[in-house]
Amino acid sequence: MDKERAGIQSVEVGFSLVEALAQARGPLMLKDLAANAGMSAAKAHRYLVSFQRVGLVTQDERSLRYDLGPAALRIGLASLSRLDPVRLARARMSSLMEELNHTVAIAVWGNHGPTIVHWEECAQSVTANLRLGDVMPMLASATGRCYMAWLPREMTAPLLEPELERARKARRQDLPQTLEAVDAMLAEVLQRGTARVVDTVLPGIVAFCVPVFDASGHIVLGLMTLGSLATFDPEYGGAIDAPLQAAARQLSSDLGWSSAQLLPPET
Numbered sequence: 001m002d003k004e005r006a007g008i009q010s011v012e013v014g015f016s017l018v019e020a021l022a023q024a025r026g027p028l029m030l031k032d033l034a035a036n037a038g039m040s041a042a043k044a045h046r047y048l049v050s051f052q053r054v055g056l057v058t059q060d061e062r063s064l065r066y067d068l069g070p071a072a073l074r075i076g077l078a079s080l081s082r083l084d085p086v087r088l089a090r091a092r093m094s095s096l097m098e099e100l101n102h103t104v105a106i107a108v109w110g111n112h113g114p115t116i117v118h119w120e121e122c123a124q125s126v127t128a129n130l131r132l133g134d135v136m137p138m139l140a141s142a143t144g145r146c147y148m149a150w151l152p153r154e155m156t157a158p159l160l161e162p163e164l165e166r167a168r169k170a171r172r173q174d175l176p177q178t179l180e181a182v183d184a185m186l187a188e189v190l191q192r193g194t195a196r197v198v199d200t201v202l203p204g205i206v207a208f209c210v211p212v213f214d215a216s217g218h219i220v221l222g223l224m225t226l227g228s229l230a231t232f233d234p235e236y237g238g239a240i241d242a243p244l245q246a247a248a249r250q251l252s253s254d255l256g257w258s259s260a261q262l263l264p265p266e267t
Contacts (some may be wrong), residue, residue: 021068092251103122104225107209202226206232
């Protein structure tokens with residue numbers, strides 16, 4: 001039993017080297033890799049010899065730096081090919097709803113814009129007149145603003161322009177009415193990492209929507225939550241926004257995304 005435990009522990013210790021390489025921006029020298037993994041260079045070297053033999057790690061002959069090997073690539077590609085972002089997100093929505101104590105939803109980009117594909121309503125939340133398959137507006141919803149911020153402009157412009165025209169005709173002061181105002185709004189969304197609306201889609205309702213990215217850094221879905229202004233914390237980085245962003249970051253990480261990959265959308 002002691003040998004079995006030691007063997008399992010050995011795998012866990014060795015994996016810290018692989019994880020350190022995965023998180024690094026490039027190949028590492030032995031001393032740096034060992035330090036990042038929290039072990040001595042001599043100990044790290046023994047693991048790396050075995051990892052090289054199976055192709056999990058490679059070492060450049062000139063620089064002597066270590067990097068992930070072809071076996072790591074094959075494992076990663078196989079894992080990514082089996083990932084379903086919506087399925088992974090749905091499995092976590094119940095616990096997220098309980099943590100926030102507010103209704104949560106998943107939205108994906110469809111033919112007509114951001115579309116609700118999963119909805120879990122909190123028993124104590126206000127009733128929202130939203131259904132599966134509903135397409136959210138680009139300007140007035142947190143979900144629409146989230147997708148506008150992280151999708152290329154050519155994808156969102158055909159939907160945005162009619163909404164801008166309607167907002168101008170209706171003289172809606174709560175919505176941007178020019179492209180310049182939209183750009184300023186989206187700049188704040190990108191800066192904060194979350195989109196928020198207050199009292200725009202539904203009276204007395206505040207909503208947040210945060211992006212989830214795949215391994216390529218592309219937005220694959222939005223995590224949204226909403227609630228009444230009477231019980232919902234509307235502050236950026238507050239009791240609702242912070243855990244929602246944390247859930248999105250974890251889901252993105254599980255889909256192979258790294259924050260170093262995040263780039264502004266093409267304009």
